[in-house]
Amino acid sequence: KGDIIFEEGDALNGVYCVRSGICKLTKLSANGKDQIVKLVVKGELLGQRSLISDENANLKATALNDMELCFIPKAEIIDDLKKNPNFSFDVLKSMAKDLKDADDIIVNMAQKSVRQRLAEVLVSINDSFGTNPDGTLSVILSREDFASIVGTATESAIRVLSQFKKEGLISTVGKQIKIEDLNGLKHMD
Incomplete structure (x- = not known):
C-alpha cells in the first residue's frame, strides 16, 4: 500500500498487468496537487498509452492496497500488438473506454x-x-x-x-x- 509503481515522466520499458489489488492513476496539476484520474483493478494494464505513443508516463501509478503485478517488456508487447489482432483490438477498446470516461469526467466537473x-x-x-x-x-x-x-x-x-x-x-x-x-x-x- 502506498508503493509507487511509476512516476509521471518516467520512461516505461513495458506495461504492467494488474493481477490483484487496486491502484490509483494521478496527474500532477499546475498548482502542485495530485488529481486522481482513474482507479485501476485486476485485469487492467498500466502504461499502455505511454508505450504506444512512445512517450514518458503521463500519469503516476500508486498502489492503494496490496497488489500483485506482472511486467511485460516493451518488445514483447509491441510484438503481440503486431501479431495478435484480438489483443490489439482489446487494447484499443480499453483505450477508447478510458477516453469515454475522460469525456464523462469533463462534463461532470463542469455541470454537476x-x-x-x-x-x-x-x-x-x-x-x-x-x-x-x-x-x-x-x-x-x-x-x-x-x-x-x-x-x-x-x-x-x-x-x-x-x-x-x-x-x-x-x-x-x-x-x-x-x-x-x-x-x-x-x-x-
Missing part, C-alpha cells in the same frame, strides 16, 4: 455539484469493487483521495461526506464508509 460528483463516486466504488462482509466499501480511500477524484478541496469533500452521514445516506466505521441509502446516492440532486 460536488454533492452529485461525490455521490456518483461512492456509487461507482460500490458497483465496481463491492463491499466487505460488514457492508463497508471494499476500497478505503482517504478524504484527500475523495476530494481529488471529484475535483474539490479536501475540506469540501469532508463537509459533503458529513452531510451524507447526517442525511442517513452513509455511515462510517473508522476510515471505512458504508452506504446506507444507495438509491438516495444514485438520485442525488
Whole structure:
C-alpha cells in the first residue's frame, strides 16, 4: 500500500498487468496537487498509452492496497500488438473506454455539484469493487483521495461526506464508509 509503481515522466520499458489489488492513476496539476484520474483493478494494464505513443508516463501509478503485478517488456508487447489482432483490438477498446470516461469526467466537473460528483463516486466504488462482509466499501480511500477524484478541496469533500452521514445516506466505521441509502446516492440532486 502506498508503493509507487511509476512516476509521471518516467520512461516505461513495458506495461504492467494488474493481477490483484487496486491502484490509483494521478496527474500532477499546475498548482502542485495530485488529481486522481482513474482507479485501476485486476485485469487492467498500466502504461499502455505511454508505450504506444512512445512517450514518458503521463500519469503516476500508486498502489492503494496490496497488489500483485506482472511486467511485460516493451518488445514483447509491441510484438503481440503486431501479431495478435484480438489483443490489439482489446487494447484499443480499453483505450477508447478510458477516453469515454475522460469525456464523462469533463462534463461532470463542469455541470454537476460536488454533492452529485461525490455521490456518483461512492456509487461507482460500490458497483465496481463491492463491499466487505460488514457492508463497508471494499476500497478505503482517504478524504484527500475523495476530494481529488471529484475535483474539490479536501475540506469540501469532508463537509459533503458529513452531510451524507447526517442525511442517513452513509455511515462510517473508522476510515471505512458504508452506504446506507444507495438509491438516495444514485438520485442525488
